[in-house]
Amino acid sequence: MEHQSPCSEFAVITSTLEGGDNITRISAMNQTVVPLTMGVSLPDAVQLHRLIASLSSILCQSHNNITINRVARNTLKAIRACIINARMMDPLAHYNALKAINNCWEDEAFGYILRDPVDLRSLTVQAQQGALKILCACLPRLPGNVNDMRCVVAFVSLLTSVHTDIVCGCADALLSLSPFVPGFACAITKAYYNCLSKTPPLQIDNVITVLDRLRQLSSAIKANSDVDNVAICVLRALVIRDHVLQQKILDLAVDILNPRNVENIVQLVRNEMDPTVTNVEYRDMLQKTIDACYIKYLMG
Numbered sequence: 001m002e003h004q005s006p007c008s009e010f011a012v013i014t015s016t017l018e019g020g021d022n023i024t025r026i027s028a029m030n031q032t033v034v035p036l037t038m039g040v041s042l043p044d045a046v047q048l049h050r051l052i053a054s055l056s057s058i059l060c061q062s063h064n065n066i067t068i069n070r071v072a073r074n075t076l077k078a079i080r081a082c083i084i085n086a087r088m089m090d091p092l093a094h095y096n097a098l099k100a101i102n103n104c105w106e107d108e109a110f111g112y113i114l115r116d117p118v119d120l121r122s123l124t125v126q127a128q129q130g131a132l133k134i135l136c137a138c139l140p141r142l143p144g145n146v147n148d149m150r151c152v153v154a155f156v157s158l159l160t161s162v163h164t165d166i167v168c169g170c171a172d173a174l175l176s177l178s179p180f181v182p183g184f185a186c187a188i189t190k191a192y193y194n195c196l197s198k199t200p201p202l203q204i205d206n207v208i209t210v211l212d213r214l215r216q217l218s219s220a221i222k223a224n225s226d227v228d229n230v231a232i233c234v235l236r237a238l239v240i241r242d243h244v245l246q247q248k249i250l251d252l253a254v255d256i257l258n259p260r261n262v263e264n265i266v267q268l269v270r271n272e273m274d275p276t277v278t279n280v281e282y283r284d285m286l287q288k289t290i291d292a293c294y295i296k297y298l299m300g
Helices: 007-019 022-037 045-061 066-085 091-115 125-138 143-147 149-159 164-177 184-198 204-216 218-222 227-239 243-255 262-272 280-298
Strands: none
Touching: 007 022, 007 045, 022 045, 022 066, 045 066, 045 091, 066 091, 091 125, 091 149, 125 149, 125 164, 143 149, 143 184, 149 164, 149 184, 164 184, 164 204, 184 204, 184 218, 184 227, 204 218, 204 243, 218 227, 218 243, 227 243, 227 262, 243 262, 243 280, 262 280
């Protein structure tokens, strides 16, 4: 007959995981694994959630400690196996516990992306797909990371991947993530346009896809307090000598106009109408943009 493990025992273990040093934490994790592998029942749903959360925290903070990282992973695997085999467990508690453990693995992978600022474009296409999946899963849960430049750089590196499927998936993710991650559209727009202004794109069709998605987010960008700086970054990308892209850049600049930045945007566009610019089509695009600015705000 299966013995019920006292909730107080797991409470003591969890307290040690939350506040102990590495040695006591390893001991506490081993104390968790042994009874579970012997068939001792899981703690109640509340205590189980706390136990998993404490292990998740250790996992995300122990990248440089191979021993504690391995023990934390093994403990979570033992808990997961016990949950899967717990046929009498409440269905909702069963689902929530497995989801919490899955979140642990995702958060750990997210931590690796932030810890190692590698260019994700150097990874295989499968690894890039995995990185995109992790970013999309973790950002809504951890929206504060939108202010972490490493996270922004990671996402933009995928937006500039040589693989069209990755670019399209990442561009579509912009639309789904924006409502759940305040400031995300603005941060990505600034970083992406800065990237365009410094590194001429090789695959125009992929850039068009991204610019179209960013324009769909113009309302969110315009509502952000950093919109004036975004507008400057957007117009810097006019250095790209491709008329299709230049038109899309100018279209977004008009879309994010507001009473505060309209004069600045008009001046920046006028600066592009340098006498040395002899291309008639480009000068016409610039003049139409200035006219649109006047119609939208300066004359309205």
